[in-house]
Amino acid sequence: MTQHSIADINLLWGQLILEELHRLGVKHICLSPGSRSSPLTLAAASQTHLSTHTHFDERGLGFMALGLAKSSHAPVAIVTTSGTAVANLYPAIIEAWLTHVPLIVLSGDRPMELIDCGANQAITQTGIFAQYAKQINLPTPDYAFPAAALLTCLDEAIEQQTQPIHINCMYREPLYPSNVVPLAEQQQISAMRYLAPLASWMQHSQPYNIYHSQPSNSLPCEATLRRFVHGKGVIVVGTLADSDQPQEIITLAKTLGWPVLVDAQSQLRQHPDAIGNIDQLLHHKSSSKLLEQADRLLVFGGRFISKRLIEFMNQPWHSYWQVLTHSARLDPSHQVKQVWLSSVSAFCQANWHRSSQALWAESLSINHHKLNRLFEQRIDNNDFGEAQVMRQITRSYVGEQQLFIGNSLPIRLYDMFAPATTQSPTVYTNRGASGIDGLMATATGVAKGNQRPTTMVVGDISCLHDLNSFALLKQLETPFVLVIFNNDGGNIFNLLPVPNETLRSDFYRLSHGLEFGYGAAMFGLAYRQVDDIADFKQVYQEAFEFNCASIIEVTVTANQASDQIAELANWVKQDL
Numbered sequence: 001m002t003q004h005s006i007a008d009i010n011l012l013w014g015q016l017i018l019e020e021l022h023r024l025g026v027k028h029i030c031l032s033p034g035s036r037s038s039p040l041t042l043a044a045a046s047q048t049h050l051s052t053h054t055h056f057d058e059r060g061l062g063f064m065a066l067g068l069a070k071s072s073h074a075p076v077a078i079v080t081t082s083g084t085a086v087a088n089l090y091p092a093i094i095e096a097w098l099t100h101v102p103l104i105v106l107s108g109d110r111p112m113e114l115i116d117c118g119a120n121q122a123i124t125q126t127g128i129f130a131q132y133a134k135q136i137n138l139p140t141p142d143y144a145f146p147a148a149a150l151l152t153c154l155d156e157a158i159e160q161q162t163q164p165i166h167i168n169c170m171y172r173e174p175l176y177p178s179n180v181v182p183l184a185e186q187q188q189i190s191a192m193r194y195l196a197p198l199a200s201w202m203q204h205s206q207p208y209n210i211y212h213s214q215p216s217n218s219l220p221c222e223a224t225l226r227r228f229v230h231g232k233g234v235i236v237v238g239t240l241a242d243s244d245q246p247q248e249i250i251t252l253a254k255t256l257g258w259p260v261l262v263d264a265q266s267q268l269r270q271h272p273d274a275i276g277n278i279d280q281l282l283h284h285k286s287s288s289k290l291l292e293q294a295d296r297l298l299v300f301g302g303r304f305i306s307k308r309l310i311e312f313m314n315q316p317w318h319s320y321w322q323v324l325t326h327s328a329r330l331d332p333s334h335q336v337k338q339v340w341l342s343s344v345s346a347f348c349q350a351n352w353h354r355s356s357q358a359l360w361a362e363s364l365s366i367n368h369h370k371l372n373r374l375f376e377q378r379i380d381n382n383d384f385g386e387a388q389v390m391r392q393i394t395r396s397y398v399g400e401q402q403l404f405i406g407n408s409l410p411i412r413l414y415d416m417f418a419p420a421t422t423q424s425p426t427v428y429t430n431r432g433a434s435g436i437d438g439l440m441a442t443a444t445g446v447a448k449g450n451q452r453p454t455t456m457v458v459g460d461i462s463c464l465h466d467l468n469s470f471a472l473l474k475q476l477e478t479p480f481v482l483v484i485f486n487n488d489g490g491n492i493f494n495l496l497p498v499p500n501e502t503l504r505s506d507f508y509r510l511s512h513g514l515e516f517g518y519g520a521a522m523f524g525l526a527y528r529q530v531d532d533i534a535d536f537k538q539v540y541q542e543a544f545e546f547n548c549a550s551i552i553e554v555t556v557t558a559n560q561a562s563d564q565i566a567e568l569a570n571w572v573k574q575d576l
Contacts, residue, residue: 031052046180065103066442095430138167159209231318235298236262263303297313301330313333389536439466473549474549481549482549531556
């Protein structure tokens with residue numbers, strides 16, 4: 001091929017790939033700058049169906065794409081150039097794989113003759129994500145490779161895929177054509193013969209190949225249901241998306257007469273008919289003793305935060321059922337169980353009957369209400385602190401607000417202390433690998449994906465990990481409030497049995513002495529620092545009046561949260 005035709009076929013393949021991705025459901029494409037990925041970048045620039053998002057930091061870009069995919073409920077494409085740019089996506093790809101979020105990485109790469117020979121910015125990119133992404137290695141673009149074969153390769157790999165895919169795109173130079181011609185006009189120029197077999201595809205908007213799935217709902221028969229509910233049962237709800245319709249579990253629980261114990265990620269954590277504070281209630285002797293009587297366990301989802309709840313689930317059961325939307329091993333204790341692959345809605349709407357031991361655990365709800373009164377007294381009406389702010393945030397929802405909670409201490413504070421409300425938010429987390437990297441970038445993607453007012457609560461160390469994502473916050477055009485808990489280091493380590501305080505301080509907490517006001521100013525973000533609850537209430541409410549991102553830094557002492565958690569545990573253990 002001539003140099004001119006190489007640049008043209010590079011662009012054409014990029015356009016075919018992105019057009020087919022759009023037809024397979026992709027709505028957003030995230031790009032970082034780079035030369036080797038130019039055929040894909042130029043193709044994205046000529047696309048009219050995809051929303052484009054750019055960021056200079058590939059690690060943040062990957063996490064932003066993760067957030068976009070979570071909130072838009074659609075696969076998101078990511079374009080990076082060659083070399084370590086691809087490797088920077090690894091943390092986000094791991095998180096997406098573990099939590100079944102469909103990301104599609106399109107990495108520009110050198111051709112084979114430039115790999116492992118000292119060529120600039122060239123590494124072995126094939127298989128770079130190991131088992132965490134399905135691998136497609138495309139040849140260098142060539143008119144001898146049928147366009148239909150390129151499309152069918154994409155269709156087979158992407159259709160119905162719920163985890164990351166890595167499409168490695170090898171390009172020879174030159175990378176820049178003299179003119180960027182849209183795909184719809186390519187049939188009138190030199191590519192006409194190459195595109196001729198795609199004539200019918202060019203006339204409609206469907207993928208080249210369409211795959212039809214088998215129904216996935218696996219439901220027990222009525223006799224099996226009757227046997228299962230003949231006993232003292234408990235429903236436990238783990239990680240679910242708002243689209244899973246988890247509220248139907250509450251209706252099922254009322255039918256059965258069984259209590260519902262919920263995780264922070266269940267979308268039911270603050271539902272008034274659920275036992276939301278189960279982590280703390282398991283401190284309570286009579287409540288814990290009552291739950292030991294349970295002999296039936298029905299679990300929806302998995303990935304639980306509370307170690308006490310996990311320990312409770314690890315006891316012997318007469319019958320243990322788990323409902324999952326896709327096949328996975330989500331039980332670290334490896335219990336004997338039956339796993340039902342079904343949507344939450346279909347499973348809850350099966351022909352259930354009232355349990356023979358309905359309302360066996362009514363006193364659990366009574367103790368749950370007593371526990372909340374204790375929190376009102378010992379947290380809400382006490383000294384300023386992280387738990388107090390978390391409870392204030394979680395009782396202040398208006399309309400379509402959503403909540404993204406950071407890892408380490410913030411998610412545990414929400415799980416332990418959030419109050420019940422009649423209006424609960426959609427809750428987002430990154431709890432697949434539970435890392436503290438990329439959290440702000442993910443939350444930004446969530447906000448961009450559905451354009452809803454968003455609160456994010458994050459710790460200071462997590463914020464320092466992802467400081468580049470202040471640039472992404474600057475791009476937002478909807479209300480977004482970033483609440484930073486600054487306790488000068490890793491407060492979570494105060495709760496762990498580190499041998500002595502010197503080790504804890506020097507190697508775990510890592511006090512930094514920093515505040516985030518100057519960082520906010522550098523990126524032109526609105527910023528306030530607060531150290532009492534009255535100021536927080538006012539500033540937090542005002543922040544939602546503006547269609548942009550705001551930062552509220554909550555300053556507390558290093559031991560405030562950990563000391564309060566220990567104190568509250570002692571109160572609960574004594575009695576309610």
